[in-house]
Amino acid sequence: MSRVGGAVQRIEKRTEERVQKAVEQVAxxxxxxxxxxxxxxxxxxxxxxAATAKVEARQLWSAAxxxxxxxxxxxxxxxxxxxxxxxxxxxxxxxxDVDGSVWLGIGxxxxxxxxxxxxxxxxxxxxxxxxxxxxxxxxxGMPKWPRWRK
Numbered sequence: 001m002s003r004v005g006g007a008v009q010r011i012e013k014r015t016e017e018r019v020q021k022a023v024e025q026v027a028x029x030x031x032x033x034x035x036x037x038x039x040x041x042x043x044x045x046x047x048x049x050a051a052t053a054k055v056e057a058r059q060l061w062s063a064a065x066x067x068x069x070x071x072x073x074x075x076x077x078x079x080x081x082x083x084x085x086x087x088x089x090x091x092x093x094x095x096x097d098v099d100g101s102v103w104l105g106i107g108x109x110x111x112x113x114x115x116x117x118x119x120x121x122x123x124x125x126x127x128x129x130x131x132x133x134x135x136x137x138x139x140x141g142m143p144k145w146p147r148w149r150k
Contacts, residue, residue: 073130080126084119091115 091112
């Protein structure tokens with residue numbers, strides 16, 4: 001019986017060693033697989049971060065361009081007002097400097113009036129265009145009131 005008991009113990013010991021080796025091997029393979037999966041996930045995340053940075057940079061330039069385009073009409077209207085006022089002052093000085101000649105004064109005032117009318121119409125057209133642009137921006141994608149009920 002003691003021989004049988006020793007044989008059983010040896011078999012148990014070998015079986016235990018084999019099971020331990022198998023567990024270590026499976027754990028090593030699982031660890032390697034998990035490390036590979038983590039590396040792949042990190043690589044995908046880095047690509048996503050790089051793509052996001054490119055998109056953000058494009059959006060920044062797009063926002064800057066939109067701001068410039070929005071401020072350009074305002075600058076044109078302000079410059080038009082400035083030029084109209086300075087033209088009125090300069091034109092009035094020029095029309096008054098006739099050295100007593102009535103017809104020369106009348107002709108100059110007609111020219112000043114025509115210039116002011118042209119400048120006024122230009123400011124009116126610029127303001128009308130600006131209002132239309134703002135209405136387009138505000139109403140983008142939204143139907144007008146009578147049409148949304150249909």
